[in-house]
Amino acid sequence: MSEITLDTLKPGDLAKITKVRVKGHTRRKLFDMGMVAGSEIELIRKAPLGDPIEFRIKGYNLSIRKDEARQIFVHII
Amino acid sequence: MKRDNRRKMVFALFMGFVYILFGTIQLITGSSKALLNLTAPENLGRFITDVLFIPPDAIGGFVLILMGSVFIYGFVEIHSGREEGIAYVYVGILLSLIFAGIYVLAAVGNILEVYILKNTAFADWSILDDIRPEIYLGFISLLSYLQWKDDFDIEND
Amino acid sequence: MENNKIRVALAGNPNVGKTTLFNAITGSRQHVGNWPGVTVEKKSGTKIYKGYEIEIIDLPGTYSLTAYSMDEIVARDFIIEEKPDIVIQIVDASNLERNLYLTTQLMELQTEMIIALNMCDLALERGDKLYLDKMEEILAAPVVKTVASRNIGIEELLDKVIEEKNNEQYHGHEIGYGDEIEGMILEIEKVLIADQELADRYPLRWISIRLLEGDMNVMEKISKSPASVAINDLLDSIDQEEYEADIADKRYETINAIFPQLCTRCNVKLSKSDMIDRVLTNKYLGIPIFLALMWGAFELTFAFATPFTGMIEIGFTWLANIVADSLQPAWLASLIGDGIIGGVGAVLTFVPNIFILFFLLSLLEGSGYLSRAAFIMDRLMYKIGMHGKSFIPMLMGFGCNVPAIMATRSIEDEKDRLITILVVPFVSCGARLPIYILFAGTFFGRQAGTVVFMMYVLGIAVAVASAKLLRATLVKGKPAPFIMEMPPYRVPTLKTSLIHMWDNGAMYIKKAGSIILLGVVIIWLLASFPWGIEYGSEASYVGMIGHIFEPVMEPLGFDWKITVSLIFGFVAKEIVVASMGVLFGVGDNPEALTQSLIADPAITALSSLSLMVFSLLYMPCVATLGVIKKETGSWKWTLFALIYGVTIAWIIAFIVYQGGKLLGY
């Protein structure tokens, strides 16, 4: 099971978060929104211009930019 | 494929084709009139405005083409076996209802001008002037919406 | 403390229905919308219920007790510092897991808590099963099912409030964080206990956990405490980032563990909301659909309003005729006819447009499309140095700039927020609409619609360009990360939209009856004096004022009358139209304003275009400047907004007018 970053998922891919490497303020904000290790996350769609990306996590939809997604590690399940 | 989806697919193809065709006419007549002050040859022009009720309106034409594209998108998706394609049919119908609503209200506004305000600028206005593809195509959408409205959820099997 | 008074705070995640519940309980009409961050200030109301006086405080939404933006700070400070008797946490039943995260934090704070399980209708419709008894047992708090939007469960909730009030003891329940963290918590608690004052105010366990998480706000609280040195030593010994992650993990782990006992969820693979989104945010169709919807809203604002505008005009003509025929002396007839009916009437004529505009904006807000607009546009906004979330205030600005600027409070980053505040005034608000309708309608005939639409586009374009300029010069830096919840689409409720329309429309009418009326009377006075001159002539005071500024405005194609109108329009932009009505002295026949404008050789199609451009951009109205001052807290930026606006307006109007002349118009 190889670790990849969140932004490399394709629509419909389901993955499990292993590590959040985002720093600072944003890190905690992401935790608050449910982006913690162990959470299941599905990529729903990308915005028309490719960024931001919408995910489904903890039963709701959350969108974040690629920049942050790149620093979140997951493995596909 | 579920039988109903096949019907939606055919419906999407039909609506997509008609919306794009009418939209293109509307866009071309609208922009040539606005930019070049050109109008279509007499007979063709009469056919377009009096039989098909397509007013020259560039932006309106763009909107029609857009709605047609949504339907066509749905057709392509369903055709290639993706059930999610019905989402496009659903939204296509919603959009055409919205725009039908807008132009029906605009027509109501004109009716008020004529019958309540007796505005002289509307002396030779007739209700036919306000009929446009958005309205009568929207009517078709309304029928199909009533037919299918509980039918747009994709359940997990 | 009197015993029949209860202070109750409504807390919860954004967009779970707090304000809807607040309105349902207190009968108020606070702003409701289907996107996170509608409420940005705390609002209070009272309800007398079974002999108790219950004060309810509606708070902005927050995902946790860590605050990132101004609105979240308001919510956090209220809950932590003001210690309401009871906190009702409104929990979205269709989105339990994330909502319970805040619950775990409130439990640690040892607040007296009631859980209102809102949006039960959605959960039921989807086929979820909710086990209330289990929930009450596990969370150790009363749980009440509500559907705030349909007034269901309100009485039960109030009954629980009273019950809870009379039931003094706190029944707590807390999360265990595992040996390592718990050990650390204990150590910190041991140090903290020395600070009696702190220990009296907050639960020590809560402070300890917050410190381990690195909560800035709590760090500040203890910085003055005698225990602070010892605490900092302790905190330095740990890997704070690890702890932060572990604590959040543990909270969600606990939620995961209890979740199956609270609810069984029925999964629909693709809900209606997902289906709609699939299309509306489609790679190729998303942006065109957005533009088409905007165009549709715009068409409707005009097409449907015209006959109603006509009816109002007829009413005023009738009124003006009566005034002209029967009022004596002549100066009074002039004041009422030329001044009040001509001026205020000109403004009131556009009430139907304003009503429709606000109705449509409310539909937009209620549907949930605003969040999608932010999602679709974030990439573009990022490129010009703005934040996707800034797009929401900008769209709201089409109604009125003042609430739009308030709405920026939910933008986390200070710089992102400042830029948004500074560019929102360029978004064409409802008050500018009458100016366009009057002049475009008069001079552009069939092209009027397109001209007005172009004004809106120009406003947005200038806003965008200004943002880019500001990022490159005064407010350097990159937009902050975009982290936004996307709420499901909802069918907007007719009631909410009608209320929104009515309240904002009424505000417009009130403005016409107060500040604009005042402005109109002043202009009339200035136009009538000094004694003996011809009304509204160049010899009047108005004429003198106009002549002072005329040289600056002449290159834009404005004569002294327009100049005066623009000067007074600074108070409220509707006054530009009102003062036209006054100065052209057409009180006895509003429709004649159009004819007088055409007849005036100083006003041509080109100069009226230049005038529209100038009025769109030239400066935020007084109310907007006030709110800019309040929100930025700086006179410097307020002054900047004013000067920058006038400069830009002058330059663009100059280009339009002189360019048009060169092209031979």
Ligand SMILES: Nc1nc2c(ncn2[C@@H]2O[C@H](COP(=O)(O)OP(=O)(O)OP(=O)(O)O)[C@@H](O)[C@H]2O)c(=O)[nH]1
């Ligand atoms: N179906 C359903 N919708 C609801 C219910 N309660 C509120 N809503 C809708 O949920 C949306 C959000 O409502 P608000 O009251 O503005 O939410 P809020 O919690 O005050 O939001 P913020 O101020 O942004 O934090 C609105 O569209 C409401 O119409 C409910 O019980 N059922």
Ligand SMILES: [Mg+2]
């Ligand atoms: Mg609210």
